[in-house]
Amino acid sequence: MNQKKKTSPAKATKILLVDDHPMMREGLRQIIGNEIDLAVCGEAENAFQALELVKSEKPDLVLADITLPDKNGLELLKDLQAQHPKLPVLVISMHDEALYAERVLRAGGRGYIMKHEGGKKIMQAIRHVLSGQIFVSEKMSARILELFSGHGTQAASSPIENLTDREFEVFRLIGEGLSTKEIAANMHVSAKTVEVHRMNIKTKLGLKTAAELIRYTVRWVESQSTSGL
Known part of the structure; x- marks a missing residue:
């Protein structure tokens, strides 16, 4: 039986890993290493390192987490879009996609997958994005298609969607x-700065007191973790 040969590093599709957890990066490296035509070209544990490695390694795809120690992953996405608009980014996160998938796509990301998915599903997402398509779970696809086709309502379906990415992060925390x-x-x-964000959040959500804000955010976070879309 003929064995498949690994594509040479010079010809392999290059993937940059961005995650502050070494074990997660190692797991992704092993998954990607099993593919004959893919190769990990670098690993970054924060957004600053990611931007430097993109310049030096010129990856074909970036796999990035939302939670990074120096900058929110959404901000990294926007920086990458500004500096490298054609570079696809697939977000792999522990956060439920109901919280972040739409924001990731709006920021220029090409897909969103949760970390608990198995290697087969993660590789499916990688292949999907490398082929030029957007990857989200089946339960998100109808909502995303409606949003980006322009057939959805112009007004936000929830006042939370009116929050900026920074405000949303404060809201979640x-x-x-x-x-x-x-x-x-x-x-x-x-x-x-956090207090300014809190004031803006209260105004946008029509809340008057800090206690009302806390109750609202706690209920919302709990509802997102126990329900689908």
């Missing part, structure tokens, strides 16, 4: 029980 100081540390901004 409040719902997870983090204090202003903890959110500031998590997002690498000042506590004053």
